[in-house]
Amino acid sequence: MNVIILPLSAFDDTAATIDNAEQLNHIKTVLKASVGDTLKIGKLGDKMGVGQIAHIDDKVCLLENVRLDTNPPPKLGVTVMLALPRPKVLRRLIMDMTAFGVHHIILINSVRTDKSYWGSPLLARLDEFVLEGLQQGVDSVPPAITLAKRFKPFVQDTLPSLINNKSALVFHPYADTSFKEFIHHNPLPDMIIIGAEGGFVPYEIELLASVGVRAVSLGERILRTESAVNATLGRWV
Amino acid sequence: MNVIILPLSAFDDTAATIDNAEQLNHIKTVLKASVGDTLKIGKLGDKMGVGQIAHIDDKVCLLENVRLDTNPPPKLGVTVMLALPRPKVLRRLIMDMTAFGVHHIILINSVRTDKSYWGSPLLARLDEFVLEGLQQGVDSVPPAITLAKRFKPFVQDTLPSLINNKSALVFHPYADTSFKEFIHHNPLPDMIIIGAEGGFVPYEIELLASVGVRAVSLGERILRTESAVNATLGRWV
Structure with missing residues (x-):
């Protein structure tokens, strides 16, 4: 604190x-x-x-x-869309994203998200985890948080207006380009999308691609979701 | 796994x-x-x-x-020296650094490291946490691990030969240069040094400076040790 x-x-x-x-x-x-x-x-x-x-x-x-x-420090100018993680890591993820200054956090359903996660009592405590993150990162303005319980309608109907011609990346181990290469040639993206343990399935990657989200890999090593989120956000600080 | x-x-x-x-x-x-x-x-x-x-x-x-x-994937070519963290986060930190491919991990004492941490039974289980990290990151070669229970003699007598004219950075919130600025003008460092919660005290920063370690900040927001380690290692992937 x-x-x-x-x-x-x-x-x-x-x-x-x-x-x-x-x-x-x-x-x-x-x-x-x-x-x-x-x-x-x-x-x-x-x-x-x-x-x-x-x-x-x-x-x-x-x-x-x-x-x-x-005045509180400026936000990072990045939205993070995350497949709803295991309740055990949810608290730390929300805390860390808030401490970093992510301005919008979207928690979305995915094929590899266990259905039981949406029933976790921790989901009712997001404000508490945000408060912990603000008190860690020395900030007073909470990020916006969106819960998207249905993947397809959210990606098709809501995501396009959020992306709005800006740059959005999804992490996918089988992508041709790595995040490192991408940001060597491009500015940091406005949105990053990260799957649950096991990543997104090909159908989800294709649906994201259909609304303009580009897939990039995070290198050949496989990181825990929590580690991948922090490793990526580190590019902004 | x-x-x-x-x-x-x-x-x-x-x-x-x-x-x-x-x-x-x-x-x-x-x-x-x-x-x-x-x-x-x-x-x-x-x-x-x-x-x-x-x-x-x-x-x-x-x-x-x-x-x-x-062949296992190449190591990152970075040594991480970390003030011994709270036992609660030690497991995840060792796992993550191993999964990233850090080739040498040094756990060192510091003024803000609680003495009781050195008595934690988790310190006897480092091999287990390394195994978890290898199985997460898809690697078969463990990092070297050094335990340095005394800060001053390690920094004065052992660290210089480890640094050996290469580049070593310590994270310090009051440093003039940020890590981001540093790596904009320089290659990634060969060693990063990260304090416990609360960071290193000025005496420790000065002792590190006396053997050629440069202090850089990680921006104005304060991150948890775990988050800072992952955020920094993300620059290598």
Whole structure:
């Protein structure tokens, strides 16, 4: 937690109230902060700044002299469309993409996505994972998140307007061109599409190609989804 | 598991024996393979190839017609020196660095490395995590791994001969140059050095600088160690 991000409702003029258990725990056990100390904070969806601890106990931390005068860092300008991953890695993926500054995250169904993943209780906790990512990456503006439970209608009806003549790549181990070669000759793409473990099936790659998505490989080694997402986003930083 | 890597002792002429519980489970429940099917295998530290299932039960899988005629993919030509991370992320970090093809991994102590990490039972299981990484990345040759429990003597006495006039970078949020700028003007470095959560302290950065390690930043956002390692290695693939 490199900044504490609070909802709009936490603020009242130049005061703010922190009652989230994880944030309180961080202030007390990691920062070891007490009355008079200054905390780095941000308002969700708005600016970042500082506040001074006026009171702290086991239930609440009250801030005074709150100043929110810093703009959050710019977003990366890339949309990531990801086949819904195993619930176990969903939290870290959402956190990492948010920390990197991805501006739009699309979670889509795919043939190799286990149907049970859509029933995971973790899907109801995306806001929590986004908050963790913002607090890791020092940002206050959440990415847009879209859930696309049906692959074909989303790709055919919605994706074209999102791509809108910009550049979109899908990672596919059997593509002729590698991502490395592609970006050696072209600017970084506006959208990257990454499959579940096992990748997309040929039919999905063809459907994506029909709306202008180009397939590229990530080299001959096979990376975990999480590793591939981070490895790719590293090109932007 | 995209290839099954077996120790030298598993091979006997053109036969091989698999009795590792995870590998057996993978063959039966993921690959759903049975007698007559061909498996992609490799010999640890040697070549890769195929073998045909002659017998399989709950305890053992016997392969026949084993051919090991494929060279493993080349290593990345980069050494990663990492402040020993929290045990929780150690497994994934070793797996990922191995899957990427890092040829030498150094785990080093640092001021911000909790002393208890060196007592973690996971440190005795590095070979297991390397095996997972090889089987993920489709490789048969393990990286070299060095444990450096004392920062100063390792940096002063051992690191110079490892760097040996080649290029070594340490990630530091307060560096003037970013990694992106650096590699825009220079070839990819031969060694990257990454701190624990919280990074290296100024004294450590200075000691590294004294043996020729240059500090670069990874942009204004702060990434988790795991995310930073993958984001950086992504430049090589």
